[in-house]
Amino acid sequence: MTPYMTQQTIPVDGADCRQAFSPSEMDLREQLVRFGRWVHRLGYTPGTAGNLSVRLDANLILSTPTGCSKALLHAADMVIVDNQGNKLSGMRNVTSEIGMHLAVYRMRPDVQAIVHTHPPIATAFAACGKALDEPICSEIMMTTGLVPLAPYATTGTEEVSASLEPFIPRHDAVLLANHGLLTYGSSLPDAFMKTETVEHFAQVCLSAHQLGGAKPLHERDIEKLQQARARYRLNASRGPSCS
Ligand code: 13P
Numbered sequence: 001m002t003p004y005m006t007q008q009t010i011p012v013d014g015a016d017c018r019q020a021f022s023p024s025e026m027d028l029r030e031q032l033v034r035f036g037r038w039v040h041r042l043g044y045t046p047g048t049a050g051n052l053s054v055r056l057d058a059n060l061i062l063s064t065p066t067g068c069s070k071a072l073l074h075a076a077d078m079v080i081v082d083n084q085g086n087k088l089s090g091m092r093n094v095t096s097e098i099g100m101h102l103a104v105y106r107m108r109p110d111v112q113a114i115v116h117t118h119p120p121i122a123t124a125f126a127a128c129g130k131a132l133d134e135p136i137c138s139e140i141m142m143t144t145g146l147v148p149l150a151p152y153a154t155t156g157t158e159e160v161s162a163s164l165e166p167f168i169p170r171h172d173a174v175l176l177a178n179h180g181l182l183t184y185g186s187s188l189p190d191a192f193m194k195t196e197t198v199e200h201f202a203q204v205c206l207s208a209h210q211l212g213g214a215k216p217l218h219e220r221d222i223e224k225l226q227q228a229r230a231r232y233r234l235n236a237s238r239g240p241s242c243s
Helices: 014-020 023-041 098-107 118-125 139-143 159-166 186-209 220-240
Strands: 051-055 060-063 079-082 086-088 113-117 173-176 182-186
Touching: 014 023, 023 051, 023 060, 023 113, 023 186, 051 098, 051 186, 060 098, 098 113, 098 159, 098 182, 113 186, 118 173, 118 182, 118 186, 139 186, 139 220, 159 173, 173 186, 182 186
Parallel strands: none
Antiparallel strands: 051 060, 051 113, 060 079, 079 086, 113 182, 173 182
């Protein structure tokens, strides 16, 4: 029995909710609420689109429920599943895309959080069968890395994780053909910022194309950026968290 499996009567929110969950679980529930609102406010998850999850421990995942607006979620709406996707706690059903999230957690032990969204420009690239893989901006090379395109797969089925598997080990952001974007990282703020960065990069790629085509970075500058990326990450990890 884990401490996460004990919630039979889940309070709706507020002080009752704080008493029901451990401080660390409550913090992660509130992060899912907060970043759900962010992705919705940015126009990345219209209607019930998108889903977010975090690791609670080595075997348990805390996820958004299926079929809900990411603008309207409460801490108590989140669902706990084991690493086979079996529901252990929650009033609602887990996201229909839980298989995709579990594939990432299984293949990437370093990943602590996942964000799936449908940001309009990045999704337009995915709808046109175009990866975001042209090395035309230093920022994306320094942070998220270039973004491949996984082949089309029917949403909510095992096809999605199968289409993603070749990309998961070496990428932190993947476009899903005719569907949307998946990003993951060391925390929910990290996964969220990668989503934001990819959508910004998609906007830059689109504008550059409209302006007549970008000039790609030179190979030797890409190598220098890779070294700069390692230094940037090291420096950023030294200070207190900015989330
Ligand atoms: P869920 O509501 O099941 O999380 O699905 C939303 C979605 O974006 C599917 O791709």
